[in-house]
Amino acid sequence: MFRLSFIALCASALLISGCASQNPYDQSGPTSNRTATYGGLGALAGAAAGALINHDNRGKGALIGAAVAGAAAAGYGYYADKQEAELRRSMQGTGVEVQRQGDVIQLVMPGNITFATDSAQISSSFYKPLNDLANSLRQYNQNSIEVVGHTDSTGSHAYNMDLSQRRAQGVADYLLAQGVDPSRMSTRGMGPDQPVASNDTVDGRAQNRRVEVTLRPLPGVQ
16 A cells, blocks of 8 residues: 555656646746756655655655655745745735745735724734734744835824834734744834835825735745
């Protein structure tokens, strides 16, 4: 029975390496192809090692070995693919936008769903998305977490800088309270200095009021 399962696992690993061009997160051509190839070959090697280590349940050992070694062989790109997919699933329907550029994943949280007007108090309706984010950040712990607050240009610059910092810190404090490692976390308040839309319109100002959570590989993680 184990032989059949192991053969199927090997076939799956080879299939992964052969279908690299179908990766939905493929943004860099040959690099993503190599990631998928090495991930598939790593999974194959890991399956063999896991089967040898787990004598009591060789099938289970092969699967665990494949998952761990596949991620290690493929590198951070493979890891980020898995994290991005999980974040997109958990943030679906919440109003949070998940963006990806290379190895950097960014979550954009509109101010109208995160905070009450002119307040740094997190809206109770936003607890669940933040709980889901915290769960993901605990599970995927190989990246730094930068929380940045932004405002529109209404009011004084000094007030908006302070409000944006308090909002960023409010999100960070909530995530820390859910068990996220504080050594990975940093916060900044940018006030109105990095608008993504015109502050001359109501819609533009609404887009500018936001909190961004940016995930980057920790130093030394490849």
